[in-house]
Amino acid sequence: MARPPVTEEELVDRYGPHLNETPPGGWDAGLEIDREVKTHCCFCGQQCGVILKVHDDEVVGFEPWYDFPFNEGKLCPKGVKRYLQGAHPDRLTEPMERSADGFTHVGWDKALDRVATEIRRIQDAYGPDSFALYGGASLTTEKAYLLGKFARLGIKTANIDYNGRLCMVSAGAAYKGAFGVDRAPNPWSDIPLADSVFVIGANVAECAPITTSYIWRARDNGAKLIVADPRVTPIARTADLFLGLRPGTDSALMGTILHILIERDMVDSEFVAAHTEGFEEAAAAVESYTPAWGADITGVPAARIEEAAEIWGRSDTGMLLHARGIEHQSKGVENVRSCINVALATGKIGRPGAGVCMITGQGNGQGGREHGQKCDQLPGARDLRNPEHRSAVSEVWGCDPDDLPGPGVSAQEIMDKIHEGEIKGLLSICFNPVVSLPDSNHTVEALDNLEFYGVVDFFLSESAHHADIVLPGSLHEEDEGTVTSAEGRVIKINEAVPPPGNARRDWEIVCDLARRLGTGRYFDFESSRDIFEELRRASAGGTADYAGITWERLEAENGIFWPCPTEDHPGTPRFFEDGVFKTESGRAKFAAITFRPPGEEIDDEYPIWLTTGRVISQYLSGTQTRRIGPLTEQYPEPLCEIHPSLAEEHGIAHGDIVRVRSRRGEIELPAKIVTTIRPDTVFIPFHWPGAKAVNQLTHRILDPVSKIPEYKVSVVNIERVAAAPAEPVDIRDVAVSFGETR
Ligand SMILES: Nc1nc2c(c(=O)[nH]1)N[C@H]1C(S)=C(S)[C@@H](COP(=O)(O)OP(=O)(O)OC[C@H]3O[C@@H](n4cnc5c(=O)[nH]c(N)nc54)[C@H](O)[C@@H]3O)O[C@H]1N2
Ligand SMILES: Nc1nc2c(c(=O)[nH]1)N[C@H]1C(S)=C(S)[C@@H](COP(=O)(O)OP(=O)(O)OC[C@H]3O[C@@H](n4cnc5c(=O)[nH]c(N)nc54)[C@H](O)[C@@H]3O)O[C@H]1N2
Ligand code: SF4
Ligand SMILES: [Mo]
Numbered sequence: 006m007a008r009p010p011v012t013e014e015e016l017v018d019r020y021g022p023h024l025n026e027t028p029p030g031g032w033d034a035g036l037e038i039d040r041e042v043k044t045h046c047c048f049c050g051q052q053c054g055v056i057l058k059v060h061d062d063e064v065v066g067f068e069p070w071y072d073f074p075f076n077e078g079k080l081c082p083k084g085v086k087r088y089l090q091g092a093h094p095d096r097l098t099e100p101m102e103r104s105a106d107g108f109t110h111v112g113w114d115k116a117l118d119r120v121a122t123e124i125r126r127i128q129d130a131y132g133p134d135s136f137a138l139y140g141g142a143s144l145t146t147e148k149a150y151l152l153g154k155f156a157r158l159g160i161k162t163a164n165i166d167y168n169g170r171l172c173m174v175s176a177g178a179a180y181k182g183a184f185g186v187d188r189a190p191n192p193w194s195d196i197p198l199a200d201s202v203f204v205i206g207a208n209v210a211e212c213a214p215i216t217t218s219y220i221w222r223a224r225d226n227g228a229k230l231i232v233a234d235p236r237v238t239p240i241a242r243t244a245d246l247f248l249g250l251r252p253g254t255d256s257a258l259m260g261t262i263l264h265i266l267i268e269r270d271m272v273d274s275e276f277v278a279a280h281t282e283g284f285e286e287a288a289a290a291v292e293s294y295t296p297a298w299g300a301d302i303t304g305v306p307a308a309r310i311e312e313a314a315e316i317w318g319r320s321d322t323g324m325l326l327h328a329r330g331i332e333h334q335s336k337g338v339e340n341v342r343s344c345i346n347v348a349l350a351t352g353k354i355g356r357p358g359a360g361v362c363m364i365t366g367q368g369n370g371q372g373g374r375e376h377g378q379k380c381d382q383l384p385g386a387r388d389l390r391n392p393e394h395r396s397a398v399s400e401v402w403g404c405d406p407d408d409l410p411g412p413g414v415s416a417q418e419i420m421d422k423i424h425e426g427e428i429k430g431l432l433s434i435c436f437n438p439v440v441s442l443p444d445s446n447h448t449v450e451a452l453d454n455l456e457f458y459g460v461v462d463f464f465l466s467e468s469a470h471h472a473d474i475v476l477p478g479s480l481h482e483e484d485e486g487t488v489t490s491a492e493g494r495v496i497k498i499n500e501a502v503p504p505p506g507n508a509r510r511d512w513e514i515v516c517d518l519a520r521r522l523g524t525g526r527y528f529d530f531e532s533s534r535d536i537f538e539e540l541r542r543a544s545a546g547g548t549a550d551y552a553g554i555t556w557e558r559l560e561a562e563n564g565i566f567w568p569c570p571t572e573d574h575p576g577t578p579r580f581f582e583d584g585v586f587k588t589e590s591g592r593a594k595f596a597a598i599t600f601r602p603p604g605e606e607i608d609d610e611y612p613i614w615l616t617t618g619r620v621i622s623q624y625l626s627g628t629q630t631r632r633i634g635p636l637t638e639q640y641p642e643p644l645c646e647i648h649p650s651l652a653e654e655h656g657i658a659h660g661d662i663v664r665v666r667s668r669r670g671e672i673e674l675p676a677k678i679v680t681t682i683r684p685d686t687v688f689i690p691f692h693w694p695g696a697k698a699v700n701q702l703t704h705r706i707l708d709p710v711s712k713i714p715e716y717k718v719s720v721v722n723i724e725r726v727a728a729a730p731a732e733p734v735d736i737r738d739v740a741v742s743f744g745e746t747r
Pocket of ligand 1: 049050172205206207208209211212213233234235236238250251252253254255328329330331365366367368616617618619620621622623624625688717718
């Protein structure tokens, strides 16, 4: 499936000569380069290929990796600066134990013995499920697999979940329900083939920057671009049609579009009859969703909703892309199902240029949610409740199916159970809940209520401040393994440098702990490759089947799309080309979606919608990117985006300090007056901790199915508290105005 490498001439032709020019003095300030290592960016789910340059066991720079097909050498600002974190002075290199006086360095033996002793003590006193594990989707797939196994066989707790619970689970549950499989069904190379591109709830240019070039290629080919977002995001500024909807009204928008498709005879009846089920029920659910009704709920003019339906409905091919804007809601799953309904109704699935794609967020957001670190899952995207799945995995693991615990609770629910006193101990790897979970005061209280909290990280995250033991783990470039990108492409991560000082690879730490707990026989791995080889067998026959994938093939073929059941199988870039879906009936399922309001709604006391998300230069809880100077300079602190009319109403000028208050808490931060946001909504990015952490304001209402928090909709009031400091923050604004967009 690998495409032929792009030649230098082709690149120059496409992007101009400047890309290949080395700056005067070279990239590496004259350092001698010992080796160049082809690997991938440690940040988002795009997983851009990059070549790291190593001098004296330190990553000192990078080169573009032009012939990796996904990004063809392109990187966003984070990918360009990522190499600066490895040698950061804050890097943890020794295990640490906390006493009344603060943290002190302790040796590995003492640190690991303490963790093992606490796990045993707490489980003996309160039962096996009283000790919980948190994993993360920045971990390689090997580590994610290992953690799932460690929970079930290493310490026999039901309670393991991961930070992807805050990210991909609404999309995952919706795709599993509609298609029977949780993966974007189309490769990104389908985007330029589409006649229409519909982006909803995705700030593509800032959060999936490389996807921008795919969308622009579609536009160059004549595609129409529709964007639905409460903010005129950078990608929206280049759209043919912008739908500036009120936060939390996506299923009303998509329901209205389905209504119009039916009314105006734009449904692909042949496809619907041959390959789907549930259309009648879905149609009945939106019978009253007229354009006027839709306009009233969403705040988008009826004519624009109609135009969106016309563009989508009349084009032969089309790609609908969505991300957390529609998924971070208490009806996240319903929102995604309402998008899938619109794709299915028009037969846009299973063809080149036709499909619906979730844009996976975290670096290994895809692979990290397939192999068992979710609370109800076994490797191969198998179901922990299913007796056949349990015995298939038990056979590979050499245990009795009855040895495996049942499903546990999800990430936010683990915090709630700590409050309730049911969970007393927690070990977290690759998760910074103090910054990333909603209602952070509730999170901090929970961590402080624990009898024992252990953390594995390479920086002292804000959550680690509350830990009893902190173990120094490995950075992305300090270990090898695999990840699976947003496209469903399994790729190889290569080790550029060893972990510094006494830091260790994460998987070594987990295996060592198991040995101390007397369950080492299940964790007899000498290398990350050993873990992958077992994972291949454990996933064989599952939905996410990796059995035919070898590390050698990954290198030779620039990655392989799963499922790949045998070594001579080419992999599966596009699903459902034969019109057969992975549901039991083989048909795709429509869902009957009626609109329901968000968990919290505006009232006299809290009259403004708050929505939260990201900026391009910062990544997630910021533990890594807040330590990279050039990225911090680009956006030094959180700002509250406010429309000029709302600002005027409250006497707020650009740079003034505003207090934003919700039912959970209040924060003070500078105002950024922008014309690109709805006048009834404010936006705050979430990458910062402490007094300016927006998660002090968000609420804990979850989607009932996916258990994702509703980060995208809460209600607040705002107030000016001080004038701008002498020199207000200089953030560039754009000359596009909400309401004046097309
Ligand atoms: N720079 C950067 N890139 C990242 C990340 C990062 O931290 N920084 N994180 C990665 C991860 S893990 C993820 S999950 C992705 C997230 O990628 P995105 O989901 O694209 O990013 P967000 O900023 O969370 O939200 C997307 C958009 O949703 C809009 N929105 C808010 N409320 C609503 C609503 O009710 N309806 C609709 N339709 N839209 C709404 C916001 O205005 C925003 O433009 O990004 C990945 N890439
Ligand atoms: N208000 C609001 N809150 C949000 C969101 C939002 O849009 N709005 N978005 C949510 C989303 S989509 C996400 S994905 C979450 C993310 O939330 P988190 O997962 O909590 O954020 P990260 O910054 O990825 O935290 C991971 C921690 O693991 C460490 N780490 C990274 N890689 C590794 C590794 O390989 N090994 C080890 N041992 N440690 C590692 C990092 O240093 C960091 O401290 O935040 C969620 N929170
Ligand atoms: S952050 Fe994402 S888009 Fe940017 S370079 Fe890394 S993988 Fe690519
Ligand atoms: Mo995410």
